[in-house]
Amino acid sequence: MNQIPTNVGLLRSILVSFIRNEVQKVGVDRVVVGLSGGVDSSLSAMLAAEALGQSHILGVMLPYVSSSPESLSHAELVVQKSGIESLIVDITRQIDAYFEQFPVADQRRRGNKMARERMTILYDHSARWNALVLGTSNKTELLLGYGTLYGDMASAINPLGDLYKTQVWALAEFVGVPEVIVSKKPSADLWAGQTDEGELGFSYSEVDRLLYLMVDERYSREELIAKGFPEGFVDDVTLRIMNSQFKRRLPVIAKISQRTVDRDFRYARDWGK
Amino acid sequence: MSYRFGIAQINPKLGDVEANLALYEEKLRQARDKGVELLLFPELTLTGYFLRDMVPNVALKLSSRVIRHLKGLSKKVGFVAGMVEESSDYRFFNAAIHFEAGEIRHVHRKVYLPTYGMFDEQRYFARGDRIRAYDTKFGRIAILVCEDLWHPSTIGLAALDGALAILCPSASPLRGLTEGRVQDDNARYWEMINQAYAETFNLFLIFGNRVGFEDGVGFWGGSEILDPFGKRVAKAKYYDEDLIVGEVAFESVRRKRTMAPILRDEDLDLTINELMRIRERPSHLKIQEKAPRKGGLKVKGKKRTRGRKKR
Numbered sequence: 001m002n003q004i005p006t007n008v009g010l011l012r013s014i015l016v017s018f019i020r021n022e023v024q025k026v027g028v029d030r031v032v033v034g035l036s037g038g039v040d041s042s043l044s045a046m047l048a049a050e051a052l053g054q055s056h057i058l059g060v061m062l063p064y065v066s067s068s069p070e071s072l073s074h075a076e077l078v079v080q081k082s083g084i085e086s087l088i089v090d091i092t093r094q095i096d097a098y099f100e101q102f103p104v105a106d107q108r109r110r111g112n113k114m115a116r117e118r119m120t121i122l123y124d125h126s127a128r129w130n131a132l133v134l135g136t137s138n139k140t141e142l143l144l145g146y147g148t149l150y151g152d153m154a155s156a157i158n159p160l161g162d163l164y165k166t167q168v169w170a171l172a173e174f175v176g177v178p179e180v181i182v183s184k185k186p187s188a189d190l191w192a193g194q195t196d197e198g199e200l201g202f203s204y205s206e207v208d209r210l211l212y213l214m215v216d217e218r219y220s221r222e223e224l225i226a227k228g229f230p231e232g233f234v235d236d237v238t239l240r241i242m243n244s245q246f247k248r249r250l251p252v253i254a255k256i257s258q259r260t261v262d263r264d265f266r267y268a269r270d271w272g273k
Numbered sequence: 274m275s276y277r278f279g280i281a282q283i284n285p286k287l288g289d290v291e292a293n294l295a296l297y298e299e300k301l302r303q304a305r306d307k308g309v310e311l312l313l314f315p316e317l318t319l320t321g322y323f324l325r326d327m328v329p330n331v332a333l334k335l336s337s338r339v340i341r342h343l344k345g346l347s348k349k350v351g352f353v354a355g356m357v358e359e360s361s362d363y364r365f366f367n368a369a370i371h372f373e374a375g376e377i378r379h380v381h382r383k384v385y386l387p388t389y390g391m392f393d394e395q396r397y398f399a400r401g402d403r404i405r406a407y408d409t410k411f412g413r414i415a416i417l418v419c420e421d422l423w424h425p426s427t428i429g430l431a432a433l434d435g436a437l438a439i440l441c442p443s444a445s446p447l448r449g450l451t452e453g454r455v456q457d458d459n460a461r462y463w464e465m466i467n468q469a470y471a472e473t474f475n476l477f478l479i480f481g482n483r484v485g486f487e488d489g490v491g492f493w494g495g496s497e498i499l500d501p502f503g504k505r506v507a508k509a510k511y512y513d514e515d516l517i518v519g520e521v522a523f524e525s526v527r528r529k530r531t532m533a534p535i536l537r538d539e540d541l542d543l544t545i546n547e548l549m550r551i552r553e554r555p556s557h558l559k560i561q562e563k564a565p566r567k568g569g570l571k572v573k574g575k576k577r578t579r580g581r582k583k584r
Contacts, residue, residue: 007450010457014447014491017512021284021486157489266325268488272288 004212006167008174015159019051022157025273030131034122035059037074040136042181043172047159048134049082057084062118065092071189077178091117111190115151132156140165145244165204275522276411279309280496282515284485287321290331305350307518312352315442315483316419319356322444323487328397332359347372355442364399369416369442379407381416385424406434412523419443428470437526438477445482447493456511460493471499475529477521501529
């Protein structure tokens, strides 16, 4: 079976250099990262610590009352191991105060609200600390749209956005993310018992192999099916990618003038830097 | 004769010509201290690479103040600069300019502008229309910018035009990882063709690549000087700034060309005749897409305009 080539040693040095370069050229030397206790944020934080120094990283833990206590203890494990600065901000009161007004809200609305609440807190602390918000979304999530727009998907720079989940695992192990975090089942922990793979309906290792061939290697639908992927699986994943394209773009702007932002007003983000 | 050529593997600021000019001056000072006689700066390092709509703002006319300043700098050490050149009819070229002894010795306008994948060059730049070797105080050389070298015809022409060395300023992004390698897949590909070209065309290949990141895209560095035997005379670090110096001993071109007189034996007329024939009809690959007709191959379709590929 096709493995996704990873080369963890080279990957680590490229990403450390990426974080250092892209942060420092903005004129700051610190980042703020939300620590969920999961493998993505743990890896992001540890790579940043290597790039900028442990005292230049603020890991913020943002538990809700129903969050699994394990998540918090795993996040604390990362703080201990990496020596970064940390802060716990419990979001229960503000979330509950809001939903008192809308008590019928379902899990999805509550989950999205929590993700966005956390985002506002990270950005607030990035302003307080003169830092950038470090992203933690991986390529699998970005392609499947498995994240909250303007929530966990929001960041200034993201070292993991071109790594599939299975690559994140391999790199996390190499970089020394605590084993208990690397080996546990991935979960957004927005409600009790939630797991990514349960919610998505397939495993990361299956979907990563498919996405790698489909996106990176440009295999056609027929070629993927010939490779042994079930038709329904290929179509489901294709549809997920198409339907979540909006999460990977700026909002749609009505074109009126000669030069419209993001259409024919084109500049690099690193403009002048 | 042997000369000391250097490569400044730098990380320029995107869209900030003044800052990059200061960086050029610093590197020229360092190069002079190392006895460098010709310093190669990578592609578009006076401006940065992913310029997009900034192109007209950083473009330089050959009569501009910055160019005059660069000419002045070349009185001490000659160098090849990478910049956006603006022509008198307001076209913008991705250009590499050789400054020597206070003058412009040569301007190469990049011919092959990658416009696929992450690249957008043809959207912003006009295409160069010539490949020329030219004489310098070191001997006859040619400049090919980055993607130019991915078209073997360019280096073939330069070699036939008498170049003993190719200078290839690049802004080559890292991409693709394979287990167990010290460099990314794109770096490996470049190193393979650089070595093959140096040996095949029996010349020095001086490849200068930049480093740093622009909007998350990293440039892999790894600049190198190869001799006509394919040996690496000098090699820069991967992914990090560096300044390397190598001896470019043209007598080794003589030795190699004596042992393997490939260029001497090149049949120019044959090549030209075959190229004329190929230009006049679509390639055999195109014909194969359709079933052959009875009574021989009849080819429909308009003649291709000379030397221009429409995209």
